Amino acid sequence: MSQDPSTEVVARELRGNILLVMINNPPVNALGVAVRCGIVAAIDAADADPAVQAVLIIGTGRNFIAGADIREFGKPPLPPSLPDVCNRIEACSKPVVAAIHGAALGGGLEIALAAHYRLAATDVKLGLPEVQLGLMPGAGGTQRTPRLIGAKAALDLMLSGRHMGAEEAHALGLVDRLGHSNDILADGLAYTQELLATHAPVRRTRDAQALSDRQANRASIEAVRAETGKKSRGLFSPLKIVEAVEAALDKSFDEGLRIERELFLQCLDSAQRAGLIHAFFAEREVLKAPETRNTKPRAIAHVGVVGGGTMGAGIAVAVLDAGLSVTMIERDEAALARGHAHIEKVYNGLIAKGRMTTDAKAANLARFVGSTSYDALAPADIVIEAVFEDMAVKQAVFAELDRVCKPGAVLATNTSYLDIDVIAASISRPADVVGLHFFSPANIMKLLEIVVPAKVSADVVATAFELAKKLHKVPVRAGVCDGFIGNRILAAYRMAADYMMEDGASPYQIDQAVRDFGYPMGPFQVSDLAGGDIGWATRKRKAATRDPRARYVQIADRICERGWFGQKTGRGYYLYPEGARTGTPDPEIEAIIDAERARAGITPRSFTNEEIMRRYMAAMINEGANVVHQRIALRPLDVDVTFLYGYGFPRHRGGPMKYADTLGLPKVLADIREFAKEDPLFWQPSPLLVELVERGANFDSLNKSE
Known part of the structure; x- marks a missing residue:
């Protein structure tokens, strides 16, 4: 089948009587203008070709479509708009199947919702996370999602910005079939052939009936509106999402789309959207510190923690949760027992809330050992000191670390204010010393200030950034001064x-x-x-x-x-x-x-x-x-x-x-x-x-x- 070279990011291939449409826009198949043009051209071609009886849309690489192209943020939109692309998919006269693997987020999920049938691989992450950028779904997401799964579940998905897995999506009716192999193409072709064999009709999401129980859906919308008003105090887009879903209940589909677009443009114009977009990009930019460029971090498998108080225990939990081994040092057995109890308390609280199993706790604690002897830190790749905020106390700890730690071990201090250059100068290996300022509670707070003293080696700083990544922290590079940033x-x-x-x-x-x-x-x-x-x-x-x-x-x-x-x-x-x-x-x-x-x-x-x-x-x-x-x-x-x-x-x-x-x-x-x-x-x-x-x-x- 011939293809316009401008749409090469969307490849088309006839497989028997199925037009295979492959989104090929690495790294995440983002919905740039060329992808949007390519999808419309593919649907037009399918409608015009009598040899095509169905369309199968898949993503190449690791994802279906991970969302909008962030390179287009803040620029004038180029046609076709995403709502037009989704409407064109839904209007296709032949069955369109979306076979989803990896991420289908934001506009990527809206594309899938516009298809007539959806198959999901076991590894999918489905979500409409626009609220996190001060926006809302703007290509039919607020209209199609509640028609498929009801107002309550749709609002939960959109207001939380969370990712939904395959099993939950199937149980709710967001997807129709689960894939059973690791080959999304084979699963997608088999499902599409099955639909053709059973003469499955074109089935448009706009006609789905999950909103038919008007009373129950009305009650859900009102309850969520009240809760959102309290929880999202001062935020603009959450209540606009509620308003759009209410339009799905009360208005025709086309009128609902018009209202959604109007509300989406209001969100786009808000100062909050600009602030949230800035936060989104800034979080990615902080990872680019000079010392991390072309510098290989040192290996990290075993972490020492000196101090078992609230901060030390929180750091130990964060490290254990990352799958690493921890050796905790305390001054005596009683203090060590308290440190262990602090860790147990965190895990028992998670178990009580249903966020951790007893087996997971046992597996984490199996990687934990405590000792009153600094000699136990000999195998540690990095040691984090978390003792009392006093220079003399910290220097005494570092003298012991200098004595027992292996060559190449990273020696980190969790000080909040003290001069790390002074700490580093007090031992024989200042190039190994870095600041890791955790925020309390250390197992929950995302920020990690990575404080860079004058004599530290670049690979030590790179190792600190690598540790932050393993701990799911957001690292910020800071210089040495009283209080850092x-x-x-x-x-x-x-x-x-x-x-x-x-x-x-x-x-x-x-x-x-x-x-x-x-x-x-x-x-x-x-x-x-x-x-x-x-x-x-x-x-x-x-x-x-x-x-x-x-x-x-x-x-x-x-x-x-x-x-x-x-x-x-x-x-x-x-x-x-x-x-x-x-x-x-x-x-x-x-x-x-x-x-x-x-x-x-x-x-x-x-x-x-x-x-x-x-x-x-x-x-x-x-x-x-x-x-x-x-x-x-x-x-x-x-x-x-x-x-x-x-x-x-x-x-x-x-x-x-x-x-x-x-x-x-x-x-x-x-x-x-x-x-x-x-x-x-x-x-x-x-x-x-x-x-x-x-x-x-x-x-x-x-x-x-x-």
Whole structure:
């Protein structure tokens, strides 16, 4: 059969009376314009050729179609549009079968839904994850999916963005047949021949009847709408998805498609979509550190963990979950038993929630050993120190590691603030020393700051990135300074919050303003969760070097002096009666704040929530700019990813530096200069911010120049 050379990414071949249509657009068969053109041309050819009795669509390589072509994001769309392609498939006068293997995501699944019959291999990942990019299915996904599987299951798939496997998809009716071999082509041809032999009709998804029980589907939509309104507070696209599925119930198919398209274009125009797309690309870009280019990582099979506290145990769980062996070192048998108990507690909690089996727990713990002797670390490929945040303590640990670890072992510290160059200089092999700053709880939090000291070998940094990949963490390269990227910036905006608290805003109003912005928790709630004693210890450590001209708010010290360290002591900024996880405001805290204002000679004034966020974000952005300016972070996007994955920054805003670009850097700089009239020492504009405003540039321009 002849073929237009412009559509070579979609190959056509007549197999008897079946037109085989093969999507061949490596690496993932993305739906670029050439693929869209090729599919339409293939369906047109099938309709026009009397020798063709059915069409079979498959993907070559490892996937069916993994979604849109990300190279086309943000560019004017070229025809044919994906809705037109799907409608053309569905309108074909001959049966069209989609034989799916690997990923069929987003537009890839919408293509399959437009086919008349669907066969799925056992390895499929089916999903409509557009919500994660601030979008919604826009090529009939919100109309065809509920017609096949009902409103409740369709909304779950679209609002979660999750992947569905073959068995679940078959049970729900999303696919019609499961493949039984590893040969998707053979299975697809056999199924299509069977359909022809039984004179199976053209069966259009638009006519499917899963929405026929209107009352049950209406109830599902209303329940999901209420839940989504609470869960996705402030997010734009989730409620648009609910609205589109409601149109599938109430309107004709063609009217539903029109409404879907209208809502899709609204999502496309939203600032949230831009923020989420930025987050999507930034997460991929952070993997590109200079040391990882053309550098082979060292082998990792056996990991040592020094310290069995909450952090050490969390790191051990993350490593065990990755299928690696762990040797934990503690100072005595009692401490080792507590470390083992911490790990057991994590696994028992997962078992109780049905997210782990007892067999899986046993298999993980079979790879765990504990010891009170550093000599047990002799076979370790990498050792992660997770002991108390004290330089002398950490140097003592590293002296032992220097003594017992094999040549080529990577020696990592989990310090949050301390100077890793000093730690590295204290042993005979500084080139093997790297920072691995995990975030608590280490088995759950995705961020891993990889801190690069001056003398570290490139292959050690590459090994750290490889370990992050094995642990399913999002790694961000950071330079050495007090607090690295995240905690250094945190110190600045937390100081701004403390100043506002002393000046008249209550900690509860500040927390509320930050939550309304999109954070899950405010700064004072976070302090209570982490433990106020941690920040107190840091402040005492820095007291000797603090600039005597700098304003110092003592409210947190007064609270800590009373032994109120947050959730673990039952009170901090909030009260936590009887072990409650959610705090309630404490009148005694307000009294402490009033007394401190009087001591400092401050007459309190009121702040609006908008004024709170202007100062909070200006401090965060300004220090973020300093971190980039000083090359602690390579690019602004490294700051963004740090805050998205380590500090709960609302993903739809893209990160603090992307948010600054959204506001406009001249506005941010004007705010900082206005606040500097009150406190010129704290509100010093970052040289980078000033330079970018003078050039008319933004932070994103620096992401592209690296």
